[in-house]
Amino acid sequence: MSRFLSHALPILTVVALIVGLWYLAAIALNAPWARDQATRAGVDLSASELVADTWSQDKPKLPAPHQIATEIWETTAEKKITSKRSLVYHGWITLSATLLGFVFGAGFGILLAIGIVYNRAMDMSVMPWVIASQAIPILAIAPMIIVVLNAVGLSGLIPKAIISMYLSFFPVVVGMVKGLRSPDAMLIDQMRTYSASPAQTFWKLRFPSSVPYLFTSLKVAVAASLVGAIVGELPTGAVAGLGARLLAGSYYGQTIQIWSALISAAALAACLVGIVGLVERVVNKRMGFAR
Amino acid sequence: ADDLTLQLKWVTQSQFAGYYVALDKGFYEEEDLNVTIQPGGPDIAPTQVIAGGGADVTVEWMPAALAAREKGLPLVNIAQPFKSSGMMLTCRKDTGIASPDDFAGKTLGVWFFGNEFPFLSWMSKLGLSTEGGDEGVTVLKQGFNVDPILQGQADCVSTMTYNEYWQIIDAGLTPDDLVVFKYEDQGVATLEDGLYVLEEKLADPAEVDKLVRFVRASMKGWKYAEENPDEAAMIVLDNDATGAQTEEHQKRMMGEIAKLTAGSNGALDPADYERTVESLLSGGSDPVITKAPEGAWTHDITDAALN
């Protein structure tokens, strides 16, 4: 209990602080519109009316936290999850692209890392381009990628997954190259004295050593995958998914809807990172790292 | 049934009611067609989608289609369900704008991504530079919504009669607060929402037959939608996968759309085409197209479909 408090209390305090600031910011940002409306309607607003108005506008510049919470509640709990107005439905669409992209990205990243660690030519020629590849604003050219993939017959989930893979493979490559190189020279020499084959060295030494690095980068990668899936959704015709919600909300100036999609995406990201962390703990325990 | 994919220019909304009605009422099925409607979005260039083979037919504005043609993508207009243009520039009255003469020195919101051509033609006709300064106008790339006019970041924004204009009204400004300039009224209207295919399709009789059936069913859809606007709007709503559209907005939009499709039986009026081309060619130093296009439209499909 006291351990829980010592962990949760600071976080709760910070969150409370943020929520408080948020309400204040909502007043500041939404007040001009409220006054503008009032002037045009020819009424005078008292201070408390003003505050009440800024926290309850239809299309506020910054919605108050409770407005977002209500919206999320209405679009998750109170809608059938098959309904197109249900956030769960949209979340699931985004999640499936995220997971597929994450699996692609992690797999590709690991393979690339193995190539880089075992082949010096690959290390020297590919690694600099892997870094440069991340300077390409993939997010900006996502629409084109979707069209081009469409031209070669890929559509639906796959193009989104490919964009999210592009964002997620990078942290995995970097982490795994580090991880596969983490066993020190002594341990590698030791495998030599056993005259172990390269495959044996990989499975018994390099790969297990890289596991902690792998999980650290997987956490970054899964969050990146989600960003990729959301961005990939913007140009797929704003059909479905959290990205589409974000866009549709933006198109119609529905700030509450934007924020609720944003917060749901955040919660989804937190869950995904949390799940990877959980798997990490289980694996660590199985591997005897837990203390 | 023959498969056919239609690429829309924008998200699912009553602007495209005819096609959804035709799909929903089984008009396509009657013509032995299996039609897939792909919604568009802010970053989707329908011309690029059709170039990549992602669709057979696309809904596009003529300026963008002709510009693509000049880039070497041979698009051909096969039908024109929209007779008039719904484009307008909406300004706040309190900025002092009363006529196009007052634009100089003002900030105008414009859609890009291939939708900027009519605006550019208009400005060059007015002799206004788009580079800013006191003599010209400052142009903003308008995002997905009408915020700039609400927030006071722009003096005018681009709107469609059937969509964005009403968003401004919904946001709390009244028609009295606003001044609108319809492109139709300014004599710079260009054709919107035509159906386009790649030229090579028209060389294949089987494809032509398919297109004929498609256009016939689509026009049937449009006429049904014009006559039953509320039902059409509900059909659109059912097909909206984002769940973001509202009934009120779509019904109102359908009403406005009906005004634009009225007067077209689906066949392109060559006079409208000539007017559009002329307007695009007159772009001063930087015209949208540099020479009058050849073979950019055909009556073959509509002639066959509508008889």
Next chain:
Amino acid sequence: MNGLIILAALLFWLAAWAVNVRLSKNPDKPGRRIIVPVLFGIAIIVLWEGLVRGLEVKAVLLPPPSAIVVALGDKAGTLWIDFVQTFIKGALTGYAIGCGAAFLTAILIDRSPFLQRGLLPVGNFVAALPIIGMAPILVMWFGFDWQSKAAVVVVMCFFPMLVNTVQGLQQADPMSRDLMRTYGASYWQTLFKLRLPAAGPFIFNGLKICTTLALIGAIVAEFFGSPIKGMGFRISTEVGRLSLDMVWATIVVSALAGTAFYGVVTLLEKAATFWHPSQRR
């Protein structure tokens, strides 16, 4: 004929790879670390050109590299204006403000373990968010010009930098801290003489992560509204006009700018943390 072009491109690629395998046998010979990746890049470009020409890919889908180079030359003026707008004004300003604010915040909360324990998880959480989603909101708040792009960059850079700096400040090993204690050193003396230098590698890690975030943030934010210049504006507008050569020219500029930015920060890192084992050898 087309088959021949593809074959030639493939052969060139294989030959370049063979040369690279040869060259990388002796990685420490001067210049090798530059020649090898450059040769690899050239091989990819040749392959691209060959495939696009050989398979007759439409230029409105994917232009050949030669067309991109032509566009780079012809439209240099426009590209420069876009670069200044997006990179210099949007990305760099936002980067400086975001990283600077995060750094100061880290120092401010350094003395409060309570705040740190609260802020770090929240910071990690926010750093994992799809912050890009905030772009339309920030454009709404800060207007269409570069200020809103800088704001997006600030938000994107703040938390990664904060988390790295706070972690970095915990890096000084307990022994060195004890040493400072035996000298009776003050908090600020310990901070400046021990903990900040020791935090260097972490701080630079944050700075490096933020270089790419800054560029991406500034470009993507332009999709949600901008004046009629800027790299994001150019990309989206020219896609709509099917000028794919110009789109790719802008992408090349962005990739070059991003890599150079990363490279400059890496050089600074080398100079400032020359002492760290990862920088030696």
Next chain:
Amino acid sequence: MTKTPVIAARDLSLTFETNDGPVHALKDVTLDIEEGEFVSFIGPSGCGKTTFLRVIADLEQPTGGTITVNGQTPRQARLARAYGYVFQAAGLLPWRTIGRNIALPLEIIGLSKEEQAEKVAQVLDLVDLSGFDKKYPWQLSGGMQQRASIARALAFDADILLMDEPFGALDEIVRDHLNEQLLALWARTGKTIGFVTHSIPEAVYLSTKIVVMSPRPGRVTDVIESSLPKERPLDIRETPEFLEIAHRVREGLRAGHSYD
């Protein structure tokens, strides 16, 4: 001779609260260290040697008993800059040259640049490292780094020098050499030295007093006053007198040692 001891510990205890329950790192330790003494602490791993040194230097707070340094609390003594502390690892800051590392404590107490330079040159000479002040730590061998770290403690010029296994990582020959130098330095400056080691010969060779400790709980089991003369060539280690003391230390150690 009623000199008050420099360090006086009375029933000193320190218990760490850990997840697995309390660890009695020190239990009822009573010990006096006189001015100018060279006291070695020896004992199996975990017997509290480091902890005791840290308590003296106010890096750890005792949970029982009292301790005074120069008649003050350890905290007062620390703020009065009474300690030079040498850790097992050299602990040089890698971003500073050897010279600037040694100058660090001098900067902190606010000496002028000239005073710093003068002092640095002086202590570098003392540990045979003149000419290396512009090098970075990693450019020096382990032994040289350790000498630099001793120089740093000397530059601080405190009266009490606490050294926690300073030579643990060095090879025997270098160690012998540094031992000789340390003795010479101690003789010259008359500092009070507390010295932790694992090596019996080293403890016997250096000290005027050897404190043998045993773990769980950390206690002092034996205090051996050395009968060796102040003047000690390295060969003294082969004399019967030396071996006799070493034997006694070894016996004391073995008594307190437990396996696994």
Next chain:
Amino acid sequence: MTKTPVIAARDLSLTFETNDGPVHALKDVTLDIEEGEFVSFIGPSGCGKTTFLRVIADLEQPTGGTITVNGQTPRQARLARAYGYVFQAAGLLPWRTIGRNIALPLEIIGLSKEEQAEKVAQVLDLVDLSGFDKKYPWQLSGGMQQRASIARALAFDADILLMDEPFGALDEIVRDHLNEQLLALWARTGKTIGFVTHSIPEAVYLSTKIVVMSPRPGRVTDVIESSLPKERPLDIRETPEFLEIAHRVREGLRAGHSYD
């Protein structure tokens, strides 16, 4: 007795090419090691002790001279699994239990599960660690880890055991204990052992032959045959005979040592 030596080095040289020019890690080393010998290598840091052991084990390629192991090249001997190698750090894999760590080399040579289990139990017993096979390395003290690492090398059951400062990180008492056990093991199994150490008493206590080396370039400066009996209680270290040999080693060492 015309036994061929197990290890025969003739004019062996190894030069590392580095950025600062060549480093002569070994220069013209000629040395024979007979079957069943316990040979210690001692010398200042950087004199090539580790390098020599690594050349024997085919972890490093000589640049001059010849070396044979059991009449073969080191590479052939390595592929024939002739070596057990114990490094300075225990080098246990943290994700494997002690038992599975020891089984690692057995897995690699492809023994069946039962054979592995049997062997593991046997060597654990040999190093006094029975009952710890299910523990993870971090649950053991440093000394126990080092014993596990020795057990792992023993499990491999090669005829040549090469040990590079295996006890460097341990405290003196634990070290004494392991030294005793190592001697007993050697006596029992008759393996040929190459052993690197920095400690003179350790070298003298353990070896039948002590090889003293000196650096820059790495050369053998003295080879001392020990006259101590095979049976060696710890107390032997206080006998004049022992001290005599130790003295000779120390002199040899000091001659090759240089300060800077």
